[in-house]
Amino acid sequence: MFSLHKTLGGVHPPQCKDTRECPVTSIEPPKQVRIPLNMHIGAPGKPVVNVGDHVYVGTLIGDGEGLCAPTHASISGTVTSVATQTLPTGQTAPVVEIASDGKMEQDPSITKPTYETKDEFIACVRASGVVGLGGASFPSWFKMKCPPGKKFEFVVVNGMECEPFITSDYRQMIEHSERVVDGVARIARALEIPAAVIGVEDNKPEAIEALRAAIEEKGVGDLVEVLSIPTKYPAGGEKVLIEATTGRAVPAGGLPVDAGCLVLNVTTVSRIEEYFRYGVPLVRKTVTIAGDCVKNPGNYRIPIGMSVHDVVETTGGLTKEPRKIIMGGPMMGRTITDIDCPILKANNAILCLDSAAILPDETPCIRCGRCVRACPLGLMPYQLDAASRSHDVVKLDEFAVMNCMECGSCAFACPAHRRITASIREGKGFYRSDVARRTQPAKEA
Structure with missing residues (x-):
């Protein structure tokens, strides 16, 4: 029915999948969770609970209209805060904080869904x-x-x-x-x-x-x-x-x-x-905890909203202070500076790195073309890097900056150790801002 087809570019980074033989294990629920209501692309949900409300595992705590996904409590207990907060990622969103009652009781209203159409x-x-x-x-x-x-x-x-x-x-x-x-x-x-x-x-x-x-x-x-x-x-x-x-x-x-x-x-x-x-909604996430600073690397089933700090401590702690903590993988993940950051729906890994976090210094681009050969979408990463650093909107558009999926293949392949992916990511942000600025008057008119 299906057959294999050749694709462009790509690289072969070290796999480092030492946790592949580690079965998924559940960890002890935390005393508190902080659950953001923006854990999806689209508009953040609006809280549907108030401070003092009792919630169960699976109780709806946030929802919205349009491109939105409902959010549910991951532990049972009492809502202690419903407020807009600035998250460690820099985003601002409604956050529901729940103090655990230690029971992890499932919402009694949960039933198996049925459908016909x-x-x-x-x-x-x-x-x-x-x-x-x-x-x-x-x-x-x-x-x-x-x-x-x-x-x-x-x-x-x-x-x-x-x-x-x-x-x-x-x-x-x-x-x-x-x-x-x-x-x-x-x-x-x-x-x-x-x-x-x-x-x-x-x-x-x-x-x-x-x-x-x-x-x-x-x-x-x-x-x-x-x-x-x-x-x-x-x-x-x-x-x-x-x-x-x-x-x-x-x-x-x-x-x-x-x-x-x-x-x-x-x-x-x-x-x-x-x-x-x-009938149980998404309230927990399987996350790989790994890196050369982790005492007990493995795959863990974690309540959404549990802080990275609590996760690391509950799974055995660290053997040394990490130079970098990454949510996700080293190629496309994001570095976090605040380990009180909550586990989100889309988090699939927490990496605590020491030696692997040391990167060589950048040197000037040597125009070798390795980033071009590595790009799976046939883009010109070195040109996008230059245009991003100079905030050249015309060039960013010409070289299709918005087609970049930020996979990191170009930066991995670069012998000059250019931070190409990070540069392009910033360029995309500048490009979006410029497009919004240019189109705003037309919308108002």
Whole structure:
């Protein structure tokens, strides 16, 4: 049904996946959680609870209209604060703080969802609070709403997990392969999509075998297929994966639906299926804790809103002071300076690094072209780097800065150690601001 297609660029960073054999374990719930209501792309939710309210695990605490995903309590206890706060990421958002009662009681109103139509299915997915759990955090229900005039032909499930260090998706495929397969089949049938493929890097043969065994056991081989894809970063990028599995290219500035594809992370699929089985919304996240400063590296099931500090301490603490703490992988993750930052829906790793955080000094670009060869989207990273540093909006537009997915391949390949990805990220922000400034008068008129 599906065959492998060649893709552009890519690099081969060290895998560092020492936690791949670490089963997912639950940790002791914290005494307090701080749950932001902006854990998704789109408008932040609005609080639906007040200070003093008692909540259970799974109680709705925030929701909104439009492009929004509901948020639920991850522990049972009492709401101690509902206020707009500045998060360690620099963002400002409504935050609900809950003090635990130590009971972790599930909301008694939780029931298994049912649906008969496509719209009812999408409504159920929305109620689950699930967003893109690979890091994108786009509301899954909104992604499933196919725009008029377009149609989904394939479900493409991302089981690549090509970032170094992270193994949380891998453990999901190993420990819950049958749930993943059931989830893929359910989504494809509910949305009337004729075929689905799960892309997995060939450095995860155990996951590929487990998924194929589950497909055979479930008898859904005519609908769902697993495709082994050569290990290369960023093979898990949405556009790259679509091209590798279907041979189709997402047009510049377009979306996966423009190539007839609905793309979902493998853990996203597993969590959606879990919701339909038990009715419990997204209240916890499987996170890889790793790095050369971590005493007990592993994969842990963590209540959303628990602070990074509490997570690190509960899992055994640190062996030494880290130079850098990263939320996510080293290629696309974000460095945090405040370890009171809460675990979010899309967090899939916390890396505490010492020696691995030491980077060589930048030197001038030598025009070697390695960044161009490494770019999976065929861009000119060195040109974008120069334009970003000089705030040249014309050049940023000419070299399609907004097409960059910030994968970091260019910076990894650069022998001059240029901070190309960080530079382009800043350039995108400047470009957006300039476009907004230029279009504002027209909107007001």
